[in-house]
Amino acid sequence: MAQAQHPYDTILDAFAKMSVPLDLLICGLWLAGALCTIYIPYLNESFLPILFGIPLVLFIPGYALIAALFPAMRDIDGIERLALSFGLSIALVPLTGLILNYTPFGIRLDPIVISLSLLTIVLCLVALYRRARLPPEERFFVPFHELYQGIRDEFFPKAEGSRTDRILSVILLIAIIAAVTTTVYVIVVPKDGEKFTEFFILGENQKAADYPTSLLTHTNSSLFIGVGNHEYRTVNYTVEPYFLTMTFNEKTNTTSLNSMTPLETFTVSVPHNQTVIRPYTLSPTATGFNRVEFLLFKDTVPDDHITGMERINASYRDLHLWVSVHSLT
Known part of the structure; x- marks a missing residue:
């Protein structure tokens, strides 16, 4: 019978022996980028705070919470994780603002940024700890390499295909990139209204x-x-x-x-x-x-x-x- 692992050893396994999963690392780097665009001069006067701030408000806190609640791969599938990440973020951010409203800090930029940052960091650390308690083969991870391979094989297959299929694949890829770029541009550079x-x-x-x-x-x-x-x-x-x-x-x-x-x-x-x-x-x-x-x-x-x-x-x-x-x- 295997001996239960001491909590201290589990913490060491989480924060010393285990490398940080790429999805949690991206959350931390995105948070750091958002803080830089908010507080660094010149950057905070550009479109970058909007570009980094929207995912920080609408996705990352919920994703960190889902990662903390469901550390195993078998818990929920990827579509459910994605949907719940958006839904819980929309619930967490107003709740944070409501709590701040009853504190001396109030609903201002600095308290909101600090609260969301601490919340995201704590949830990511909890997610990292809970994944470390699982066997490596059961831990959740985002298959970035498989996703990349699938997209590459879909648009640029190694097998010889018709010239028409290749042209249509390239046109489809360009259309997707153009649509995403246009959407981001409309969000971060809104049309000037009445002055x-x-x-x-x-x-x-x-x-x-x-x-x-x-x-x-x-x-x-x-x-x-x-x-x-x-x-x-x-x-x-x-x-x-x-x-x-x-x-x-x-x-x-x-x-x-x-x-x-x-x-x-x-x-x-x-x-x-x-x-x-x-x-x-x-x-x-x-x-x-x-x-x-x-x-x-x-x-x-x-x-x-x-x-x-x-x-x-x-x-x-x-x-x-x-x-x-x-x-x-």
Whole structure:
């Protein structure tokens, strides 16, 4: 009767004596490539994060889990492994996001990447350990060499065939490669949609309510200014706030600008498809103002000699709040 193997010896067999299976090695290398494309400058601005990220989200975590649950070749067949890998990945990733939502880290890029990376690594190590406990002939492996041989024999058979069959095989292979390349291109290089910028103001609780409309001189009033970039490129924005004094003429039903006092200006660089929200403090030094104007400029700012309504009209976006300013005394 064979003596049971000590767990320590099994661990040694898994991580020292046994070479890493090629399928698990590919999972680890793909994960490393995805991390490089996400965090290395220049690479993270290309299509590579999408190319590496889609399999990392939709396939690899589920495949690692299936590999950990079913280490033997006889457990399930290849089609079932492939289908369950996609299905479990679609289940694991939202579950990870749900758990992160109830933690101080929140659903952000870094916590999601770290969580998926740790999950994939742990599952791959468990799969490697469980395969090591099986006899070598029972361990699951992906027959990459057999697959390659089968594809090569299908498209380029060694036996002499008709010239027409060879031409049709080459055309079919080219069509498959073209279809796969086109699909990848459509995914990683999506067509540009409508280009626009979101420009908005939020109250002190970062909600579209409770705006500071009654101001006291030499007293701080808080709000938030948000800029959302959907221009399909990184844009440098400049926000220019002003205190205005406006007069309404009831006879002509028009509003005229009497004075325009500049406030603290700030610039912000916003990558595509991201939103930046910054706090801003209003602190009037005199009474008489009845409107706060926020001008947004994209890339370039007009010369200082352009003032008044001309500057407001020259802005890319503009927002305003009607206010009343009172003195402390």
